[in-house]
Each structure stands twice: as structure tokens, then as C-alpha cells.
Amino acid sequence: MMHWNSAILKELVELRSKKSSLLGFSTHADFVLEMNMAKAPEKVATFLEDLARKLKPLGEEERAVLLKLKEQESQKRNFPFTGELHAWDTRYYMTQVEETQYAVDQNQLNEYFPMEVVTKGLLDIYQELFNLNFQQVEGAPVWHDDVTLYCVKDRSSGQVVGQFYLDLFPREGKYGHAACFDLQPGCLLPDGTRQMAVSAMVTNFNKATADAPSLLQHDEVETYFHEFGHVMHQLCAQTDFAMFSGTHVETDFVEALSQMLENWVWEKEPLQRMSKHYKTGKPIPEELLDKLIKSRLANTGLFNLRQIVLAKVDQALHTKNGINAAEEYFKLCLDILGIPASPGYTGRGKWREMLQETHRCQENHLSLNINNTKQLVVDFRGKDREHTLSPSTGHLCLKKFGLSPNILRSFCTCPVESIKSTWYRNYTAGDLQAPFLRSTWTHTSRLRDSFFSQAIRLLNTQN
Numbered sequence: 028m029m030h031w032n033s034a035i036l037k038e039l040v041e042l043r044s045k046k047s048s049l050l051g052f053s054t055h056a057d058f059v060l061e062m063n064m065a066k067a068p069e070k071v072a073t074f075l076e077d078l079a080r081k082l083k084p085l086g087e088e089e090r091a092v093l094l095k096l097k098e099q100e101s102q103k104r105n106f107p108f109t110g111e112l113h114a115w116d117t118r119y120y121m122t123q124v125e126e127t128q129y130a131v132d133q134n135q136l137n138e139y140f141p142m143e144v145v146t147k148g149l150l151d152i153y154q155e156l157f158n159l160n161f162q163q164v165e166g167a168p169v170w171h172d173d174v175t176l177y178c179v180k181d182r183s184s185g186q187v188v189g190q191f192y193l194d195l196f197p198r199e200g201k202y203g204h205a206a207c208f209d210l211q212p213g214c215l216l217p218d219g220t221r222q223m224a225v226s227a228m229v230t231n232f233n234k235a236t237a238d239a240p241s242l243l244q245h246d247e248v249e250t251y252f253h254e255f256g257h258v259m260h261q262l263c264a265q266t267d268f269a270m271f272s273g274t275h276v277e278t279d280f281v282e283a284l285s286q287m288l289e290n291w292v293w294e295k296e297p298l299q300r301m302s303k304h305y306k307t308g309k310p311i312p313e314e315l316l317d318k319l320i321k322s323r324l325a326n327t328g329l330f331n332l333r334q335i336v337l338a339k340v341d342q343a344l345h346t347k348n349g350i351n352a353a354e355e356y357f358k359l360c361l362d363i364l365g366i367p368a369s370p371g372y373t374g375r376g377k378w379r380e381m382l383q384e385t386h387r388c389q390e391n392h393l394s395l396n397i398n399n400t401k402q403l404v405v406d407f408r409g410k411d412r413e414h415t416l417s418p419s420t421g422h423l424c425l426k427k428f429g430l431s432p433n434i435l436r437s438f439c440t441c442p443v444e445s446i447k448s449t450w451y452r453n454y455t456a457g458d459l460q461a462p463f464l465r466s467t468w469t470h471t472s473r474l475r476d477s478f479f480s481q482a483i484r485l486l487n488t489q490n
């Protein structure tokens with residue numbers, strides 16, 4: 028089995044490389060990144076290096092804590108202690124850290140997150156942040172009784188921005204994950220009038236029963252907030268062309284807005300606005316709230332450094348020839364994590380994750396992944412910020428990530444607009460009308476040119 032996997036990986040990497048060179052790219056990484064904001068493997072490498080360097084002190088601190096726990100346990104159980112931490116120790120002691128230093132009683136906590144309270148608080152916060160008004164549409168035609176429809180208007184102009192459906196509870200045959208679907212793009216119609224954006228947020232939170240209300244875990248509140256960020260993106264990013272509307276952006280940008288907005292569910296004020304005990308109506312006790320906020324920091328250094336290891340293995344495989352994945356994994360574990368991989372472990376079981384990791388890291392290219400680190404939490408709560416919920420906070424966040432210093436709603440549109448202008452320069456109106464080009468992946472002129480020229484060359488040689 029192991030042997031087969033090695034051969035499959037080797038073949039996969041070679042075929043990717045071949046395909047990319049056919050399209051005129053020097054490596055598979057160049058090919059993939061062309062259509063992302065990161066653009067080039069060098070940029071990804073710098074990003075990963077930089078992130079690893081920033082996380083290193085935190086990782087070392089956490090490693091020392093794990094080692095201390097191991098020493099204590101070795102003494103207690105009369106095991107020899109060599110002063111070393113092994114790969115098979117880490118998950119075990121990381122769990123101990125979570126349970127002893129950052130423990131939060133989730134059963135106690137979720138009593139403060141009844142669905143109606145969370146929904147009201149969340150919708151209020153979003154209306155405030157984006158300067159919008161949400162109005163539930165009574166008696167709207169929906170696909171199931173659980174589903175609700177809202178009409179969204181701009182607070183200042185009163186103009187309709189779009190509509191969204193909330194489909195929050197599980198039922199048989201329903202899509203099993205949390206996601207946001209754009210049902211109708213916000214774009215211009217052939218007669219020049221604007222088509223409103225319509226999207227649907229789909230989740231599977233527990234439904235209320237006869238004797239218990241629907242209560243959310245904190246991570247579900249985070250999911251709710253995250254997915255609703257996508258709703259906002261789809262509604263607010265209105266463009267001329269359907270293909271650029273809403274969340275139709277580069278893959279390493281699509282999560283940016285929602286990831287940034289997740290910060291709000293780790294802050295006191297928004298949490299208080301989205302919670303109330305389902306029986307007593309009392310707010311979350313201060314001590315519980317503090318514990319929850321602190322728990323975000325558990326093992327973040329080692330966790331993120333490990334993601335960097337996987338991303339770097341992926342980058343190595345797709346930028347250099349003849350890389351041995353297992354050797355590379357072993358070397359990087361030692362360099363970056365400071366914890367050797369288990370002897371004989373090839374990392375092969377992790378391929379899927381590895382091969383996706385760069386994508387994830389690139390998604391987080393805007394350093395949003397550092398959200399999880401102590402440093403950014405500190406930055407996010409910096410003195411220069413007046414209020415968690417004010418648009419100016421959003422403004423500051425955006426500035427921090429080097430994005431357009433406009434308010435949040437402009438954030439939704441700006442990257443799309445920037446791609447659009449590049450597009451306009453490279454395409455004629457005729458091209459844009461061609462259905463082929465609308466649906467094709469020839470996203471940039473360079474890719475399109477190389478694709479066509481290669482295709483023509485191949486056709487010529489075959490004739």
C-alpha cells in the first residue's frame with residue numbers, strides 16, 4: 028500500500044509538471060498561482076518563511092510547556108525521561124494543555140447561545156457594520172418551512188441591495204455542511220438595469236425540541252458568523268458582469284472577508300450582544316467569557332507551524348524536481364517544529380492534506396491565518412482602535428492587511444474591481460460576449476495566450 032502510494036504521488040507530481048509546462052509555466056506552482064493573488068511561488072515562499080519566523084518563539088514556548096508536562100508525567104509514572112519531545116507525544120500533551128490551561132465548560136457556555144438570540148445579535152451587528160437594513164419577508168415562497176427570507180437595503184439610500192435566505196436546521200436529504208450559495212449574481216442586465224444579488228446560507232444547527240431550545244456551541248456561533256460574512260460578500264460586491272460578482276474572486280481571497288470577521292466572535296462586546304441565558308436571560312458570566320476568549324490561544328504556535336510544514340512540503344514537490352516527500356517532511360519537521368517526525372513515518376497518509384495545504388495557506392495569504400496567533404490578537408485589540416463594532420475598526424483591520432482603506436463594504440468589491448480592470452485591458456467586448464470565454468478558466472491574458480498558442484502549435488504538429 029505504502030509502495031503504491033509513493034508511485035502514485037510521483038506520477039501525480041510529474042503529470043502536473045508536464046501539464047504546466049505544456050501551458051508555458053516553469054512549474055506547477057507557477058501555473059496554480061497565476062490565477063491567485065499570490066501570483067508567484069517566490070511570494071508564497073516569503074510568506075511562509077515570514078510566518079514561520081514570527082511563530083517560532085511562540086512554538087518554542089509551547090514546546091517547553093509540553094516538555095514540562097512530559098517530565099512531570101514521567102516522574103509520576105516512573106518512566107525514564109530523556110528531555111526529548113517526540114512526534115507521538117505532541118498531540119497527547121497538547122490535549123493536556125487544552126484541558127488544564129484553557130478549559131471551557133462548553134455545556135455551560137452553550138446555554139447562553141440560544142438560536143434566536145444569536146441570530147438577532149448577529150444580524151444587528153452585520154447591519155451596523157455594513158450600514159444596511161435587513162427586513163424579514165413575511166410569507167415569502169421558500170423551499171421548506173424552516174427557511175426565512177430577508178430583504179437587504181442600504182441604510183442611507185434606501186435602495187435594495189439584495190436578498191438572502193437562512194436555512195439553518197438539518198433535515199433529511201439536505202446538504203450536510205455549512206455553506207453559502209449564491210443563487211443570483213448582483214450584476215447588470217443587458218438593458219443596463221441592475222439585477223439584485225440573492226444568496227442562501229445553509230447550516231445544520233440543532234433544531235429546538237419540545238423540551239429544549241436550539242442552543243449553539245461557540246464554534247457554531249463562529250461558523251454562523253463566518254458563513255454570514257460570505258452572504259455579505261455576495262450581496263455587497265456588485266459588479267457589471269456576473270462572472271465577477273460576489274464571491275467570484277481569486278481562491279486565495281475568497282475566505283479573507285469571512286476570516287477577518289471571525290475576529291468579532293472572540294471579542295467581548297459582540298459575544299455579549301449575541302448571547303443570553305436561555306432560562307434566566309442573564310448575560311454570560313465575566314469569568315466564563317474571559318476563559319473562552321483565552322482558549323483561542325491554546326497551542327496556536329505549534330498548530331500553525333505544522334500547517335507551514337505541510338505547505339512547504341507541497342511547495343517543494345511542485346517547484347523542484349525529484350523531491351522525496353518523506354525526506355522533505357522529516358527535514359522540515361525538525362527545522363520548523365523542532366520536533367522530529369516519527370522514524371519510518373513517510374507523511375504519506377497526509378498527502379491529501381499536504382497537497383491542499385498550500386492552497387489553504389495561500390487562501391490565508393493576506394496573513395489572516397495569523398489571526399490565530401497571540402501577536403495578532405494583541406494587534407487586533409491595539410490601542411489605535413476605538414471600538415470593536417465600528418466601521419473604523421473594520422477600516423483599521425483592512426489597513427493592517429494592506430487592503431483598500433475603505434469601509435468594509437468597499438472591501439467586498441475592491442479585489443473584484445481590480446481583477447476587472449486587468450480583464451478589461453486584455454479582452455475585447457467580443458471576447459466577453461462569447462459564452463466559451465465566460466465559462467472557461469482562461470482567467471488572465473497570459474494563461475489564455477499560452478493556452479491558445481500551445482493548442483495551435485499542437486494542432487499544427489499533429490497535422
Ligand SMILES: [Zn+2]
Pocket residue numbers: 253254257282285
Ligand atoms: Zn468560508
